[in-house]
Amino acid sequence: MVYKMTKTEYEEYQKTNGDYAIASLFFLNELKNIVRSEKPRRILEVGVGVGTIPYGIREFQNTFEYVGTENFEPCIERLRENAPFVIHERFIKETKGAFDLIIVDGQDADTHGLPQRLRRGG
Numbered sequence: 001m002v003y004k005m006t007k008t009e010y011e012e013y014q015k016t017n018g019d020y021a022i023a024s025l026f027f028l029n030e031l032k033n034i035v036r037s038e039k040p041r042r043i044l045e046v047g048v049g050v051g052t053i054p055y056g057i058r059e060f061q062n063t064f065e066y067v068g069t070e071n072f073e074p075c076i077e078r079l080r081e082n083a084p085f086v087i088h089e090r091f092i093k094e095t096k097g098a099f100d101l102i103i104v105d106g107q108d109a110d111t112h113g114l115p116q117r118l119r120r121g122g
Helices: 007-017 025-038 052-057 073-082 111-117
Strands: 042-046 065-069 087-089 101-104
Touching: 025 052, 025 101, 042 052, 042 111, 073 087, 101 111
Parallel strands: 042 065, 042 101, 065 087
Antiparallel strands: none
């Protein structure tokens, strides 16, 4: 079964979380379907922002470790509210280990080393 978040659900999330700079509805739906089929156990998101992606995929995969980088303080505050299960680091260099899925949704000077951080088969 393919999951699709409705436009109404998407707009409600934007309104509730006070953020209109979140990932597109198309991207969120595609990512949810990838997570649902691949079931990654360890995810890194560069530029986790207010937690839109981890919040959205948790309904399909709740047995994962989600590490997110973010260095913009207003986003970090909202992240703690929206997705308190996210392990927050300010920069990629502060993260440890390999990941099954890496999502780049922000900027960090260290992205050149990300391919080596992806587990085989990830």
